[in-house]
Amino acid sequence: LAKTTQPISMDSYEGQEVNITCSHNNIATNDYITWYQQFPSQGPRFIIQGYKTKVTNEVASLFIPADRKSSTLSLPRVSLSDTAVYYCLVGAVYNQGGKLIFGQGTELSVKP
Amino acid sequence: DAGVIQSPRHEVTEMGQEVTLRCKPISGHNYLFWYRQTMMRGLELLIYFNNNVPIDDSGMPEDRFSAKMPNASFSTLKIQPSEPRDSAVYFCASSLAWGSSYEQYFGPGTRLTVT
Numbered sequence: 613l614a615k616t617t618q619p620i621s622m623d624s625y626e627g628q629e630v631n632i633t634c635s636h637n638n639i640a641t642n643d644y645i646t647w648y649q650q651f652p653s654q655g656p657r658f659i660i661q662g663y664k665t666k667v668t669n670e671v672a673s674l675f676i677p678a679d680r681k682s683s684t685l686s687l688p689r690v691s692l693s694d695t696a697v698y699y700c701l702v703g704a705v706y707n708q709g710g711k712l713i714f715g716q717g718t719e720l721s722v723k724p
Numbered sequence: 725d726a727g728v729i730q731s732p733r734h735e736v737t738e739m740g741q742e743v744t745l746r747c748k749p750i751s752g753h754n755y756l757f758w759y760r761q762t763m764m765r766g767l768e769l770l771i772y773f774n775n776n777v778p779i780d781d782s783g784m785p786e787d788r789f790s791a792k793m794p795n796a797s798f799s800t801l802k803i804q805p806s807e808p809r810d811s812a813v814y815f816c817a818s819s820l821a822w823g824s825s826y827e828q829y830f831g832p833g834t835r836l837t838v839t
Contacts (some may be wrong), residue, residue, distance in 0.1 A: 644826065654832025655728075655815050656767070705755065705772055710779040712757075714767040 616700050616715035623721050630687045632718050634700035637681045645676060645683045646701040650717070656699060659685065687720075695722045728831035730816050736837045742804040744832045748797055749818030758791055758801050758830060759815040767815075773799065806838045 617635040624630045627632040648656035662674040697719050703712035725760050729748040737743055771781040776793045778832040793799040803810055813835050817828040
């Protein structure tokens with residue numbers, strides 16, 4: 613099973629770029645890498661997903677090296693409202709079964 | 725759509741009692757997931773369904789836990805008998821499919837306290 617490791621916490625200032633890395637050395641061929649954001653007393657919210665190389669959407673970028681043993685979530689120009697816990701999720705589910713493994717989460721604190 | 729709906733939002737019960745958590749997924753989504761979140765263990769996948777059929781329940785901690793999905797718009801997670809260590813936030817999530825651009829939509833969660 614892919615075990616994921618993330619930094620417990622990170623601090624940043626408004627307007628900076630934040631990069632959060634997740635290690636997943638045992639990632640399987642069929643596994644996808646997904647990142648979620650969670651605010652207190654809410655369910656996680658999807659940010660971005662990728663399989664390999666780079667993926668970009670309107671809120672973030674996801675960088676995945678060729679060996680796929682890690683991934684980096686990049687948040688450009690963070691604001692105070694980006695203060696939250698960020699989780700990487702590795703795995704896949706199919707009709708025959710599957711596994712989804714969440715990391716322990718990175719608590720991002722954005723300061724003015 | 726109102727999103728994933730869970731009820732109750734909070735549940736306080738005594739050890740030994742039966743607890744039933746409910747979930748209504750987003751209409752049209754064919755995958756439904758139950759998760760548990762605690763400080764110690766983080767987010768754990770308990771079980772997931774595809775088209776109302778349980779596919780993988782290997783995350784269910786014990787026989788005291790059971791989940792059903794009688795139709796496409798309703799699922800339950802039952803704990804009987806409940807124990808203090810079951811105290812956690814339980815999330816239900818649904819998704820349209822798996823693969824590229826896959827996205828799980830999570831409900832607000834049910835905070836369960838077993839005394």
